[in-house]
Amino acid sequence: MSKLLKKITIIKPDDWHVHLRDNEILKKISQYTGKFYKRAIIMPNLDQPITNCLKSMSYRRRILNSMKPNTTFKPLMICYLTKKTSPEELKQGFAKKIFVGAKLYPKCSTTNSKNGIKHIKEIYHLLKIMENIKMPLLIHGEETDPNIDIYDREAKFIENTLIPLRKHFPELKIILEHVTTEEAISYIKESNSSYLAGTITPHHLMLNRNNMFSNGIQPYLYCLPLLKRKKHQIALRNAISSGSKHFFLGSDSAPHFHQNKINNFGCAGIFNAPSSLLCYVSIFEEINALKYFQSFCSENGPNFYNMPINKETITLVKKPHKILKKINIGNNVIIPFLAGKKLDWSIES
Numbered sequence: 001m002s003k004l005l006k007k008i009t010i011i012k013p014d015d016w017h018v019h020l021r022d023n024e025i026l027k028k029i030s031q032y033t034g035k036f037y038k039r040a041i042i043m044p045n046l047d048q049p050i051t052n053c054l055k056s057m058s059y060r061r062r063i064l065n066s067m068k069p070n071t072t073f074k075p076l077m078i079c080y081l082t083k084k085t086s087p088e089e090l091k092q093g094f095a096k097k098i099f100v101g102a103k104l105y106p107k108c109s110t111t112n113s114k115n116g117i118k119h120i121k122e123i124y125h126l127l128k129i130m131e132n133i134k135m136p137l138l139i140h141g142e143e144t145d146p147n148i149d150i151y152d153r154e155a156k157f158i159e160n161t162l163i164p165l166r167k168h169f170p171e172l173k174i175i176l177e178h179v180t181t182e183e184a185i186s187y188i189k190e191s192n193s194s195y196l197a198g199t200i201t202p203h204h205l206m207l208n209r210n211n212m213f214s215n216g217i218q219p220y221l222y223c224l225p226l227l228k229r230k231k232h233q234i235a236l237r238n239a240i241s242s243g244s245k246h247f248f249l250g251s252d253s254a255p256h257f258h259q260n261k262i263n264n265f266g267c268a269g270i271f272n273a274p275s276s277l278l279c280y281v282s283i284f285e286e287i288n289a290l291k292y293f294q295s296f297c298s299e300n301g302p303n304f305y306n307m308p309i310n311k312e313t314i315t316l317v318k319k320p321h322k323i324l325k326k327i328n329i330g331n332n333v334i335i336p337f338l339a340g341k342k343l344d345w346s347i348e349s
């Protein structure tokens, strides 16, 4: 008797938070995002951040040029906010659909955030405009005060920055990116607001901070926000298995060259694009939540961003998939999340 292959077909997902980088890295890695996702929010934190419409249009073109010729993939571009951002640029960019939102990086919170925002009040005038024109604000939600313990920076950000911000701009649409703590989950759930949502990465669902220090320090599990305690990992899993509409897929795939990961000052970021969707499906299966897999991957995001739900579908099959070990780029290599490991799910060819 032939064993039935377990399959799942869902509306083609979107990745609401991905770093595609530029130049030779972009050319080698964008295909992975294009294979699994119909649309993706492209993070603007390049070495020269995407701070205006011109830079964004030209970056968007480079992304499309890096994809397979007949791609139907749609990059969704984001404006990197600085205290010098021109209000006109934001208004025009959003009206002309060059930007779907703008990103707040607290200054020096993560990769290429030195042009970010020191005091949120520096951009209150921009946030007022965004609230009026209904332009979503994407937030890297961590305090940067070195006196705050790094494991508490997300919770403190909610308390010190996000709550006052939302009081001031109650109708500003906010996405708290890559949430990692039970505090963030509870805050979003309890707010139960059409103005607040969160994205969740596969690695924060799969792992906790013990994994980063098992058998020696594991630089490839270093990302920001850091992996947290197990109780937080469980809170993230409970959030997705509850089917809450306030959470959706954002892989935070963030490649760095090996030599920059393994360094005295190693870069933060996990490159999961080759496996992110396969990781998510494994997690949803493990926690018995497959019935909410499609809404997390393909519905909650567009509903929040007020975009149409995709028409295409994708089929995943329960068949082992080996994750590639590395990607060569000139004399450098990029090593993916779970390199060389096997996952239970693959994409139907």
Ligand code: NCD
Pocket (backbone or CB within 6 Å): 019, 045, 110, 111, 140, 222, 223, 224, 225, 252, 254, 255, 268, 269, 270
């Ligand atoms: C991201 C990167 O490298 O651009 N790194 C990361 O650890 N997630 C930036 C970010 O999203 O914080």
Ligand code: ZN
Pocket (backbone or CB within 6 Å): 017, 018, 019, 043, 252, 253, 254
């Ligand atoms: Zn990111």
